[in-house]
Structure formats: structure tokens, C-alpha cells
Amino acid sequence: MKSRLSSSTEDYLKTIYAFTEWQDTPITSSQLATRLGVANSSVSEMVRKLKDMGLVDHRPYGAVHLTEEGLRVALTMVRRHRLLETFLVNDLGYSWDEVHVEAERLEHAVSDLFVERLAARLGNPERDPHGDPIPSASGDIPRIDAHRLSELDPGHEGTITRISDENPEMLRYLAHERIHLDTEVTVVRRKPFGGPLVVRVGQHGAARDFDVPDEVAEAVWVESTREHAGCTVGGS
Amino acid sequence: MKSRLSSSTEDYLKTIYAFTEWQDTPITSSQLATRLGVANSSVSEMVRKLKDMGLVDHRPYGAVHLTEEGLRVALTMVRRHRLLETFLVNDLGYSWDEVHVEAERLEHAVSDLFVERLAARLGNPERDPHGDPIPSASGDIPRIDAHRLSELDPGHEGTITRISDENPEMLRYLAHERIHLDTEVTVVRRKPFGGPLVVRVGQHGAARDFDVPDEVAEAVWVESTREHAGCTVGGS
């Protein structure tokens, strides 16, 4: 059980895991295909192989679940990816919108030794540059208590603790708008039907209002600063 | 001309280049096969493809030469490899016998951006941890005036400036014998017919004699400290 998986295999497992990281319905074949950028038929075939290898559970026409072993591999990949992103930003001066693609290639090439040396050198960080939790070598995930901006009610105050790294263009946009990790936000107005969600960004005098595009509201996660009775209502 | 070569292709070009780095007869198919650990038939096929891509010159049953473009790619790979090795040793605490394999995998995964950021961070070194010259981004190779230990005559004095990184076990052996880059050596006795080559290691009081195994004599390169009339005679 040491023989090294193909990088395709690693990508499948990582993608299956990623899908359930921030919500809990399991991924379907076609969603997997879309995320991996391959045809549905490729997924069918690969999922069968992963099942034969004992890395996923799957019954025909059903969703795909990781087995314990599959989860272990996926978490290893996630750890690699996020440590690499941290390294790229901290040590090589990458900006947060540049790191994803680079880490995506590197994560298949690094050894366990490399990863652990890197982690040590970085001070065993628990979060990557986008605020994503970095699983420990043993597979424990730092607890994070954040909610999507899109799910918060007006009046809610908090700090941005995670911004999805999937869309580099959005990250550049947010950087340009001076919105980043640890930025404090207050939800001003919830979008009524199709109108925009508005948040107040920054504190006190320096505060400004910001019209949150839908896509951003899904990508930005906020951790409450003030315990505010019913803070997490998620109207559809 | 940007479309990214397969890692196999990169390996072939790098291996062809490496063969002529320290001597000048060009590589044959079977030598290439041995070094790459593949069958001769695989090489024939791949060389044909490389030729079609304009990366090598080759006529049936002849040796394989890099074209200008092939050389450019090979030097890029060599640069990557050696910068990665330097990084692994300097920043991640790898020992020199551990870096080769790791760099071998990483060199196919890093981007040009990564390499240049890394080079800058390392201070644009001209030598890697084994003393191998690091080509510049534009493909210039730092000049090195060294000779194989096996080619030196008795009385010759010099400093070790390069040790081939191909055999990790030898590197561990040399480290154990406290022989490394910048170690000063004097050739004491040339091996007569099958007898051992002996060198004096270190200077003055701390000097000791060292019986050089054949393999080591081929792997260690020395740069002269004293201009010593006829110093480079290479008896067979």
C-alpha cells in the first residue's frame, strides 16, 4: 500500500473531497466530470477503477463517496496543495491569485519528505493564504467556524477568514477592491430578490459600502466577531 | 513554440545533453536506453519523434545530437534541476545525497516563473551543491576549469569543485570520509596498472592519505590551485 498513485487518481480523490468540504451533499459523476474538465464517460471508467482500488464507494448511477483510505489520500493532497500555496506566497512572492495553478502541478511531484520539511520551515501553518485549513500530516483538520457571505443576515458583523481560491480573476478583483483575509465586514442590506447584497467594509471612519457580486458572496467566508443571536439563517 | 513538452521528452533531452557535458562523444541509442532505464526499442521510437519535433538530429544507426532548440530545452531542464537541488539543500535541509531524485521529479512540474523566483531567492547561484554549473536563464554556462581526479598526475594539487550526483551511495560514502566540495587534495600516487590511486586530503598537519576507489576517481573533479607545468595528462 505504498506504490504511488497516478496524478489523475490523486486529482479525482482531491476533487471528490473538495466538493464536500464546505457543504455536505456528495458529488455526482457529472459534477466530477465538470470539475475535472473531462467527459462523463471518463469519470465512469475512472470511478470504477477507484472503486476496485478501494478508494471510493460507488453504486451504479449513485453519487461517489470516499472510503477511509480515499479520504486519507485526499487529505494528503489537500495538505500538499495548501502548504505549497503558502510557500509560494510567503517565500517566493507569488500573489494569491497566481498560486493555485502552480500548486496544482507541484502537488503531484513532491515527496512526503519534501512536504514535511516545507511544513516545518513554514512553521506548520494551519491556514493557507486563502484561509483554507491545512490538514495535519495525520489528517486532522483545523476547526473553522465561518459562513458564506451569501448566507448572512443584515447586521451581521465578522471577519473574512476564507476566500475560495478557485477563480484567480475574482481574487484579483477582490485585491483591487482591497478586500482580503482579516478584512472586517458588516452586512448592510440583504439582496431582496435580484438586487445586490451590500456590506460595509472596514471599521469606523474608514468604512465604505461594497456591492457584493453574487459570485463573491459565495466565495467569501466570514467568522462572526460579535455573538449575534440568530446569525446564520440561510434563506435560499 | 510554447505548448509544453511531455516529461518524457524533457528527460530524453536532458539525458542527451548530460552525456556530452563532461566529454564530447555524442550519445548512442543504447546508451540513452541504459541511462533512461528503458528498452532500446523505446528509444528508437522516441528519437524519431524528437527528430520530427526538430529537437534532435539523428540518422539511422547514428548517434543522437541535440539541435539548437533541443539544447535550449535541455539547458532549461538542467537549470531547473540544479536550482531545485540548491533549494533543497539550502532551504529544506536536504543532504546532497537526497536531492537528486526529488529534483528529478520536481523539474517537470515547476513553471518558468517558479524557477526565476527561486533563482532570485537563492541569489542566482552559479553552482549547485555538487559543484555543477547552473546555466543562466538565457542558456549561458559558467565556465569551469576542472579535471577528473582519475586524469591527474602525481604531485598535482587542487580543490574539489565538482562531484557527480548520480550515485547517492557514493555521496554518502564521501561525506562519511569527510570529502566534499572545496576539500583540498594532492595526488600522491597514480594507480600503476590495477592498484589504487592515492590522494592526500586536507592540508599540512591535518592531512591524511586516501585510497581512491575507481568509481570515485571518475566522479570527483578537481580545479588546480598551483599552476603546475603539465598537469592534465590523461593516460588511459
Add this chain to the structure above:
DNA sequence: CCTACAATTTAGGCACACCGAAAAAGTGCT
């Protein structure tokens, strides 16, 4: 219940990089 549509799987193929075995071409010796 049964049909229409969407999701998934199966079938047949392709490109890549490899293999062993067999054929062909070069080389060296008399």
C-alpha cells in the same frame, strides 16, 4: 403507469510511452 428527458454507463477508438521478439543494418575479422 408510462413517457420524455436527463444522467450515467458501455462500446469502440485514440495518443502516449513503454515492452519483447524479430528483422535489418552496420562493424570487425580473416
Add this chain to the structure above:
DNA sequence: AGCACTTTTTCGGTGTGCCTAAATTGTAGG
């Protein structure tokens, strides 16, 4: 020149991961 031997190439075949097109299965609406 001719023969033996080595090197290289050609040939048919493998495994992986991908594709398109054609079945199949699942599901929601009437």
C-alpha cells in the same frame, strides 16, 4: 568479400487516461 556479432530499427502488443457516440437506467410529470 564474406561471415559472425552487435546495435538499431521495425513490428505487434500493453496499460493508462482520455474521447465521441450509442445504449441504458433513473426520475419527474402527466
